[in-house]
Amino acid sequence: MAQRLVFPDAYAAADLITFAGRAARAGDGAVHLRASGGTLVTAAAPLLRQGLLDSTPTIIGMRLLPVDPELDCDLVVEAALLQIAHDDAEAVELPETAVPPPLWSAAEVPRSGWxxxxxxxxxxxxxxxxxxxxxxxxxLPIDPGDLIVQAVRGKIWSAPDEDLGGLPRGVAFVARTLGFIGEDAEDVGVRTCGRxxxxxxxxxHVLLRGPAHLGMTEVRETGHVAALVD
Structure with missing residues (x-):
């Protein structure tokens, strides 16, 4: 029997499949799964740098889900291969094999000091x-090659955007690609910690490692429960 992630309800299991489906269509198609203490941290990189001459910023999207408190794992899998267990809507079956961890998955995101x-x-x-x-x-021209596509995407998504407080435009792309942008009005909190x-x-959450961008308006708390410790 394939290894499984067991969730408290079918909604949480379906949430992971939705996130994985979005991640499968962007970036390297991998999803990083880390579980401990009843929380599953799922992460993907819809934008990532490929090669020394590539200007595309590596930007990570992260979503947290409740999971079996006894589950403890840290692995990277092909997102497209995750699926709801055929006999249990509250469980997600993992692929038979993991994939080599990409560089972005090894980044140590600060847990405090934000x-x-x-x-x-x-x-x-x-x-x-x-x-x-x-x-x-x-x-993009008609029938562009991979190098042209990567160059165009890198130029547009790496550009600092004044409407985003000087952050690269790619943060907006990642938020939309992974389904973080809903229909209701919301103030998006911006925090920094080192780079x-x-x-x-x-x-x-959308995470970018690079020069800190300051000078925005003061943060107003929105009541969102952030799983990353401030």
């Missing part, structure tokens, strides 16, 4: 994501 750096309007985040995707589509910047949305 400082408030501002807020972003969710509607602005959604608009900049849509603008960037349109810009990529219009900039890390974190956007906290109700549906997940």
């Amino acid at each position: 400082s408030h750096a501002g807020t972003l309007d969710l509607a602005v985040l959604a608009e900049r994501a849509q603008w960037g995707m349109s810009a990529v589509a219009h900039a 890390w910047t974190r956007l906290t949305l109700r549906r997940g």
Whole structure:
């Protein structure tokens, strides 16, 4: 029998499959699964740098789900191979084999020491994501090769965006790609810790490692329960 992740309800199991499905269509198609103390941290990198000359920023999306308190794991799998167990809607079957951990999955995200750096309007985040995707589509020639696609994406998603407080436009792309942008209005909290910047949305976190971007408006607490310790 395949190894399983057991969740407290079918909703949480389906949530993981939805996240994995989105991750499978972007980046390297891998999802990092870390479970301990009843929490499953799921992470993927819809944007990642490929090669020394690639300007694409590596940006990680992270979502936290309740899971069996006795489960303890740390592995990377092909997202497209995760599936709901045929005999249990509250369990997700893992692939028979894991994949070699990509570099982004080894990054040590700080668990404490985060400082408030501002807020972003969710509607602005959604608009900049849509603008960037349109810009990529219009900039690509007919039948472009992989190198051209990567160059265009890198240029557009790595560009600092004034509407996002100087953060690279790719943070908006990752938030949209992984389903973190909902229909309800929301203030997106921005926090920094050393070279890390974190956007906290109700549906997940977007993490960028690079120069800290400051100068945004003061953060207003929205009542979101952030699983990453401040």
